[in-house]
Amino acid sequence: MNMLRAWSLRVAVAVAMVAAVLALTAPAEAETKHCTEIAAVPYRITAPGHYCLHRDLQLASTASAPKNAIYISGASHVVVDCNGHTITGPGGADSGAGVVADALYFPTVRPANNIVVRNCRLAAVRPGISLHGHGHVVEDNHVDGAMGAGIRVSGLDGVVRRNRVSNTVGWTGTSWRVTGIAVTGGIDVLDNSIDGVTAAAGSDDDAFGIYVSSQPNAVIAGNRIRHLVKDHLGAAYGIYLDKPERASIHGNRLSNPEGAVGGVFCDDPAEPGFEQYPAIASDNLFNGFLGGVVGCVDGGDNVMQ
């Protein structure tokens, strides 16, 4: 009887150990399987549907014509799920974007609306993700070492949430100042982590954690921003809002031992109508900034160290 109990216990332990190993090695995100596989990049999407990666991919250097890894061209209702896999670009000025749906810069194609980009790891691309159109969702991605901007989204009713953007670096050839996340139009920016935004050496340029322009009604909340490095005569800003008509900035945590001008900086208070439609900032925490909330309505509970 005792032998039987001991044998049962050993079997139970073995099963539990296998379960433990399986649990520890399982991916954090379940894999999307019913999808069209993107097996190589560059890859062009021209029809609605679900697209996914089943392995890591490399974007080759093409100095004469930089290629975007995944280019959504004139198609709406597209889901790109990288299933946690990595797309690595060549880095430097030869690199194209990681994922782009950008009628703004390709005006001959129809705008792409309702695009979802999730679970992608993008490294050494320029920029990481760039979407133009309405209703986009950019979530749970990690963009590392992008040039110019980590994530750039413009349009109405979109959301950028739960992404990690790290080690974004400036590039002297861009008209965009270096930014972790840049949004235009009406995009919510929620619960993202931005760590490391560095202006190009010799550029005299600014560095921005989150850059918001022409954002009526948007919500910027719960983001964590740190390590913003300007170049020489430039300035560093945690969250910079250009014409922030009635935006709501809440619960962000900003830490910058390198020093920065503004934590939440609402620009252009002299803009006609700005006084009537101000942004509200509350419950934000600033550590290492010269100014906390600048130019916005102070909704209280903002803490500056």
Next chain:
Amino acid sequence: MNRHLLLCGLLAGLSLPGPATAETTHCTPITTLPATISQQGLYCLAQDFSTSATSGNAITINTNNVTIDCNDRRLGGLAAGAGTVANGIHASGRANITVRNCQVRGFRYGISLHGSGHTVEDNRLDGNTTIGIYVGGEGSVVRGNRVRETGGNAAHTGPKGIRTVDNVDIIDNTVTGVVATAGSGESAWGIDTWKNHRGVIAGNRIRGVRADGSAPAHGISNSVSGRISLVENRIINAGPANIASSAMSCSDADGIATGNHVNGYAGGIKYCTDGGRNTVVLSP
């Protein structure tokens, strides 16, 4: 020793993290529309669907304890036009229905559940003509949904992004662009609740609610409400507001509002108890 090892192993096995956007594959696929579900269980969409039906429901749930996971697939009814009276996903008098990860477009009601104990989460709704999400059900929750561009119905009914009846929690939703039909003279609601006596309405983002003519626009309206909690909602309207508009209202002071941002309405927080930390910037 072995018992400790067993316990550790079991705990590790149980600690497998729940995926944020897991694809549901062990399910009964819905393969045609209209579909009627008569047996409890887990159902999913393995492809996008469109219908031009102008009445009835794309998916009808006729039993309790049903989960529909659309896996981010689309249920489209735009082809039926503004006069449609068809609904996307519908259940009447049922309990414990879950609808998640669905894209529902172009119906009169996008998701419409009556009964009790429902969960409506992580869906995307747009272009629905009258109500994005309707949940009439004690003990239900509506959370993490994005509801866009609701309105435009030919019947001139005032549009609502989210409408609930009875005690329902409404958490972390984005409602944007609720616009009454031009010439209708109708109101518009971001979130409209009725008989919510104990629910929590928190962390929602509501913007672009537009009534027609002199009718009022409502950010969050709670009629026949009780001891509800209204916490950290962001209710914003750009541009000049109708003088009758109100961002947030309770039936009486039993409701408590705290930590909300209100920006751009003529009326701020009405009849609720001010629990503090509310910031209100009224429209000039």
